Amino acid sequence: MLKGLLRLAPVAALLFMLSPTAHAEDGRRVFTGTLGNMPIVLELNTNQPDEVTGRYFYEKYHRDLALSGSLQEETLTLTEGNNRYGDDNPLPNLKLQETASGWQGEWKSPKGKVLQVQLTEANPPAPAADALPFIAALSKSDPYEYLRLQGLKLKPGKKESFMGYDLQWWTQPESSLSMFSVESGYPKADQQRINQQLLGRLWSEVISYHGCLLHGAKYAEFVQGVGPKFLSPDVVSLNISTSYSCGGAHPDFGNSPINLDVRTGHNLSLEDVLWIGKGKPLLHADRDGAGDTALTEEEDKARFTYQREVFVPWLIKRFTALYPDEMQTPVDEDSCDYTDESVWGYSNWYFTDKGLYLGPYFARVQRNCDDPGWSVLPYAVVKQHPGGVALQLP
Structure with missing residues (x-):
């Protein structure tokens, strides 16, 4: 499908490479x-x-x-x-x-x-009644990783309050990877769905950590930081930053945000939140709920065309009006060119208290241009172009 033509940020590419697949296949x-x-x-x-x-x-x-x-x-x-x-x-x-x-x-x-x-x-034991859906699914899709995770535990860490919600941090000691769960502020059912997604992602990262160590051997490195960015009655948004060396020619780093719809526990796509096109917002295939299906070839092509021909030119025009100094055409080839449409072809995005942060992605030689910090689309603009999911925004 055409999604293969879309540029993957390094962490997304890494997770794809190290992700479990069905053994029968x-x-x-x-x-x-x-x-x-x-x-x-x-x-x-x-x-x-x-x-x-x-x-x-x-x-x-x-x-x-x-x-x-x-x-x-x-x-x-x-x-x-x-x-x-x-x-x-x-x-x-x-x-x-x-x-x-x-x-x-x-x-x-x-x-x-x-x-x-x-x-x-192998004859893996049946998942416990209270097992996370992510781990329970591994018993059939990837019994090797399922059996590995049976021997690993999470250690409770600090507690903190963020935007009025109580968070409990957890660390997986062998990998030193961490994630938080939400302990208050949401109805019980919503909170359970949120935490299943968050802790499921932590275990997914633990699998990626071990895959990185296998591929990178003695030079492997896989270090992560997790930061909550925005919590509201409708949205849980956070960013995962990863620095890794997994056997490639060079180390790399990148961001991999999570944006959850509180009412369903599904991942939100940017089209769910912000839609510049005509008609109904396009469907997307990155949800984690049961029954979700991949896009058809036609739908995938439409999304690719929308991003390339509609959304990215619109975004550059908006950012140029909002941040004229930062969006100036650079004077030399070594400077960060944020007017280049190709750097917005894949955008790491998440919610903040001021608006949607959309991060560009540059080639390795200009990775210092990634994550500039200023590229926030104010909610006043976002609300003018609502996406496919009804959300209460600041």
């Missing part, structure tokens, strides 16, 4: 068992016998170890880890034979230590 199989006397969870993709890939973690430590190798006849030979950064270190290996219920064989260290391996097809 890509051939992955998950096993549980022991390596020596240590319980492990192991994932394998043997669809290409000459290029078998996988990973596993010790239940005690939860961090992935990469596997690669081949399946010849009935013998699976795997190398643990890799020397992708020019190292020439001897690596452990596994030699396994398939059984009626899984695999068995040996793990051997570079120094010759041998440990027995016993694996059976």
Whole structure:
């Protein structure tokens, strides 16, 4: 679809790369068992016998170890880890034979230590009655990550008041990632939906953290900050800023806001809030509620055309009138050119007490131009162009 043509901000691209997918679609199989006397969870993709890939973690430590190798006849030979950064270190290996219920064989260290391996097809426990919907869904869509999260907990942190709402902060100790839940100010059902989304996002980020460590190996880094931006009877808005190095040529950073409709718990698209086009606002496919469907090819094309031909030119014209100094055409190629339509092709946006903040996205060499702070569209303007969801704005 045309959404693939839209530029993704770096964090959105990272989350897409590291996000879980259904195992039935890509051939992955998950096993549980022991390596020596240590319980492990192991994932394998043997669809290409000459290029078998996988990973596993010790239940005690939860961090992935990469596997690669081949399946010849009935013998699976795997190398643990890799020397992708020019190292020439001897690596452990596994030699396994398939059984009626899984695999068995040996793990051997570079120094010759041998440990027995016993694996059976994973049979994850049913989600607890009070499990977050995000975690419950993983039991079928990604049992490997589901089993990892079974061994992880959240630690309560500070409490604070923000815009009249009480917040409780939570930290996942192994990853040091944090998120808040809302403890007062909303009807019970609304508050539950909000917190399911917020804490579900925290666990999603924990999965991304472990994916980053797997891809980035010894040079991996995944650091986040979360900031509440706006809470009202209709909206919960926050920004997640991430700095990461996950095996690419360079480290990167970016923002990934969350904007929730309090009454439904769904993510709000910008078209839900602000609509410049003709007719009804376009549908969107980034909601998390049950029954939501992706856009059709025609709808996707219409949204792409609207953003490129209608919304972005309008936004630049508005910002030029509101912030003439900041929107001046730069005098040299190294300056930040906020009149360039391409930098607004993907906009990280969130609510503030003064209006909608819309952040531009520049190429890596000009990433210092991102997140300028001033690019706020006042609510007086937003109210003149209401989106598809009725919201009470300041």
